[in-house]
Amino acid sequence: MSSISTEAKVGLFVLAALIILAYMSFRVGEYGFGLKKGYLVNVVFDDATGLEKDASVQIAGVEVGRVEDISLKDGKALVTLRILPSVELEKDVEAKIKSYGILGDKYVDIVPGTKDGTYITAGGDITRTGQQADIDKLLSELGIIAGDVMKITSSLKNVLGSAEGEANLKAIVENTRSITENLNRVVTQNDEKLNLMITNLGEASAEMRNAFAALNNIVERIDSGEGTIGQLVENRDVFDNLNQTLASIRDITDKINKGEGTIGKLVNDEDTVDNLNASLKSLEKSMDGIERYVSKSEQFKTFLSYRGEYLFDGGDGKGYFDLTIRPKEDKFYVLGLVADPRGSRTVTDTTVGATPTTRTETWERDELLFTAQIGKRFKDIALRGGIFESTGGVGIDYFAFDDRLQVTFEAFDFDSDRNAHLKTYAEYRLLKHIYLSAGWDDFISNEGRESPFIGFSIKFEDEDLKYLLGSVPIPK
Amino acid sequence: MNKIAATIDNFGRAILDNIEEMGRILILFLSVLMWMVRPPLKLRLIFRQMEFVGVKSIFVVVLTGTFTGMVMALQGYYGFKMFNAESLVGSTVALGMTRELGPVLTALMVTARAGSAMAAELGTMRVTEQIDALYVMATNPVKHLIVPRVIAGVVMLPLLTVVADFMGILGGYFVGVPILGINSGAFVNNITKMVDLGDIYHGLTKAAFFGLILSVVGCHKGFNTTGGAEGVGRATTEAVVLASVSILISDYFLTAIMF
């Protein structure tokens, strides 16, 4: 059939296969067929975890030898390296254990020393060793951090979760109450200043009211089909009013920022200052401690928010000033002040007109109401309980669209004489710190106080608060 | 009740038949060992079988090895890409080929090619009384027919596996480096770093075992053929099935023992 005999064919095949085998063995074997060449040097590592026999020894990523042996010497790892004869190691080379990538094998990396003509001889030692930051070390450090975080959260739990914690919280609420009492006292004692404040507040409110009244008027006219948009735009009064309102608001915030104005002057009283200072200091202290670690986990957050609401039926503005502390993702505390132009419920025996034009100004609007609530969040739902506008109550918030939209229902001021105060509204985040809201206040009131409202809010996180409130240090 | 009894009866008989067959294969293997060491060794017959099992299987083994390596490289690439570890494709292909796929696929291909041919050849010889003729001419058929085939299987399978390993890695390289754009240095270096001599030689040891299995099973099935041409066909099929299954099962145990 062919000139090549069976034997020759088989022989050729066997030869070819053996050559391939020899080639593959040579490539993967150590220095070809495991031939032991090279000289030995010793190096002592504190820790040779993961290093194995026959691991690579490299200089600048070039293999110059293999790990010959690993043994224990005086509680340290004595690693014997076999170095290629063609490679000379300076006396002051440094050996490090490194790994290929995060999960790769370990190898010994040798950093060349100074070229002064002295070299390590066979059987000599490499005296300089280094430790490489590797995944093990990283993990152990992460472990320490996790331990710290655990300690803090457990102490926080002890502080806030226990009966003692609750008592403390009660004490805090109590303190807040006494502070407001103090404030009241300050207010009465500083009648002049108070007057000034009320005047200021009154001016601001009046301007706001005017602006909103005009706005209301416009809306009504639009509703009733009166006038045109052109006419509306040419009405300078509206703009003037709006401008004035905005100017006033700016004025007020400026003053607050500078520590001037009414709120600034409020804290002129020595007692208040002392109290505030003391509480702020202790707050600062605890914040210091908490922030240092907890901020790493990015759970602890503080929010400061202002919300203004315009009640259509009352023609009044309502202001909320809230501090929300969120130690954990799902838990928060709200402390706040509410400025209600209609005053507190203790003076509500006067009936109110149905239209803005017939409203009276007999309300005790000088009284500030306060808020202190504990809340817990379950996914998209948050439940709140505590003090709402100086009375007991509960609230529920529903969050949607990545928390951009918040729908809230609140019930408070439970009294046998009248229906409870129910309030519902939706708040939508327009820009980063700006929110718009709309809702219905006191909608089951049997005293004719039900009113739809619109409002806007400004909310700041602790990052932003640093710049806004220089007097409250939030260490980062 | 009769049906149940018959089922149990058949089941038990099937088990007994299997055990008996295993025993027969073992006895055949032992007699092969015995005849292997009894001179004279029929070198010419051995060479002819080596040519048949080895040389003539090169093409199919090269084809199988190459494409296996190529597809491994392709599949491995998609996996390793997720970790940005594309250069590990080379060592994956090399380790997979040397340790597992080289020996097993070679054995399966040779089973299909040569194992079946052994069964068919010996089966035909049995039904046409050629085996009886050997007996009559005072020649032991085990020595004359089976020993050369078994020797050829045991010797040639590792050599074919070397070819399959090499071609697989080459195929992987071809897909990995020019087509998928893996750095060629990283590809080759990872192979030399991760693959041990042990990986190659353990794979070849497995291949030798597989060669033994496929040749002994093929010869056994052919040697004990009954029932004419139809019997030869049955013997061939059974030989391929039994040898393939035995190879895959023994592969697990060999791997467990060696690695």
Next chain:
Amino acid sequence: MIKLVDIHKSFGRQKVLDGVNLEIEDGKTTVIIGGSGGGKSVLLKHIIGLLKPDSGQVIVDDVDIVSLNDRDLNEIRKKFGMLFQDAALFDSMNVLENVAFPLKEHTRKKEKEIREIVEERLRAVGLTGVEDKMPSELSGGMRKRVGLARAIAMHPQIVLFDEPTTGLDPVMTEAINELIIETQKIFDLTCVVISHDVQSIFTVGHKIAMLYEGKIIEYGTPEKIKMSSNPVLRQFLSGSLEGPINVI
């Protein structure tokens, strides 16, 4: 001399040989006749040790081969040659290699010498110039001739023929019969022929034995067989459907 003593053989539940007693004379051709599937081939395989009886003795030159081990049996077998039904030539070898096979296996003769013997044996069976052909290239009659050449290659004392004329045309049948007779004479062979071809029986046989239902029911010279009044034999020789042999 070959002597079969009370041979019993069953395959599973089927009793094939049921107490066969037969003496085969040296230097003569003994023909064993009987129906298809009647156990003639089985009997022949017992003679050469390919099958072992369930009970009974097969005595070849005063040795009971039933109890022999492989090595001793192989020594006995070297006295035999056998022509199988389809010649059983090795497919993988050409005619020369087939005929030379036993010589290569059992002698230390040189290649050239072997070739000479092979050519001589082939000439003896009436074939020339077919040495390099493969068995598949040969006709049925030629295959039988090559088979016979292989059977007598080692110059055996005894040659067994398993249905040598089956599947051949009448002319070829006659040629093969002549060949059997001639070779028997030339090599002074003891021949055992199995056949159911009535024509051939009387041509080649010195002695004829009839195997029926596992037993030898008639034994004797062709003349004696022809005269036999045994109804089974009568029916067999006449090829009639009427009689004790139930074919259906």
